[in-house]
Amino acid sequence: MEIIQLLISGVSQGCVYGLIALGFVLIYKATEMVNFAQGDVMMLGAYVAITFTSIWGWPYYWAVPATLLVMAGVGILLERLLFRPMIGEPHFAVLMLTIGLGFVLRALAGAIWGSEPRALQMPYVGDVLRMGEVVVGYENLAIIAGTALLCLLMWLFFRFTTVGLAMQAASQNQLAAFYVGIPVKRIFMLVWALSAVIAAIAGILTAPVSLVDPLIGFVGIKAFAAAIVGGFGSMPGAILGGLLVGIVEQLAGLYLPPGFADMSAYVLLLVMLVIRPQGLFATMQKKKV
């Protein structure tokens, strides 16, 4: 029973990693930039939700869409102000920019909301679902269900909508996308908005489980490992990599000496790089330049 219990909490933690990893992958696929501030964008999303619910007293189900809207705006703003001018600049410059952005966001959050942990008030928090000996908190169920729903929506979006197809087209062949009349710059803006929204969803879902402080964005590094395990560039791979990291982490926490749990994501990453460097889903086989 214990193992099932662990697997469930591993999956729910893994979903959060997976969602952040998804944000990494989306931006990387479209623009070939790696946004190391993705975790901090998640942190910002959680704080925006806390502001709406705890501070302004909005009902939860209003606060969530409002948060997503605000974060979509943040994503668009980041793209327009910081990342569009960086198109064509060397990779390390973009990398430094995103790392710097992470610092700025953390400092900003500390200045606005203080550094003591805050909780996101959620209607279902504290309730548990009992299945025999297994006890699952509703907040964990919400993470799993929320992630599953989001994955389904993303799949439908990329498979069946014109804009979703255009995003894929622009990521697969930018020049050809321009030549068929796809407004590539606007598509990139949408990609940033989408990835900020996904990060915000991760933040909202994880906030009731782990309290929110300005440093929770550092899980982004684990999520980065998850994205690589999944084969950087594959969206199902990002989620699967996240789940794998989450589960391995829980198991390491139980069976290995203390301290190993935090390391396990990177050990998994190293093992993956040795035995299957292209990741679980190799979509990087060739990308035309």
Added chain:
Amino acid sequence: MSNLLEIRNLEAYYGPVMAIRGVSMEIPEGQVVSLLGANGAGKTTVLKTISGAMVPQKGTVSYQGRLITGRDPDWVARQGIAHVPEGREVFPFLSVDENLKMGAFSRRDREINADLERVYDYFPILKSFTKSQAVNLSGGQQQMLAIGRALMLRPTLMILDEPSLGLSPLLVQEISEIIKRLNAEEGLTVLLVEQNAKMALDLGDYGYVMEVGRIVMEDSCARLKEATDIQEFYLGMKDQGVRGRRRWKQRKTWR
């Protein structure tokens, strides 16, 4: 007959390298205009400047009497200039169907499906691969897909960059036939860049010859075919000298 596209004194650089040095061209509506030249002559650069992928340092491009120099390539495409770039730039992991639909991205009218059928009509072979990813098609099929995708834009002007590149003579023949049909049946204006000079001169109404960034010769294609320089350099006809051998030493150049 009015000019659909006019290029005036275009100059463009790749860094410090001057790629085109004052090119002027006119493309009359409803005609096929061929642009010939060796590797590195600047043909592709001219096309890129037309479609907005490159911004020229000097000179203007006007389309339907309107200046389009320096606009974004997606905007230019939406004005009705479809550019089929060199080397079959398809969307590799989208299906053939999705590739074609992307060609109509900017269109909102109801005739997209009818146009899809029309493209399959021109390229029946694509019909049997509608659901497979473009990356799995052969080179010729990918080239057809790229042309078909450009047609989905309902262009007024189609720019074709080396459509025959890497294709078998049979496929080159087939693609030429289709370009001819498009021009005749749909009234499509075509700017064709080719190294395959025979194909370009057979298809074209009017031709320009480029060398090292300049237009060095222009005339109707019928007359270009007769010109000795063209025959010698581009059509590879043996120039029988007095002693019956090729005069390698006396090769002409316009440089």
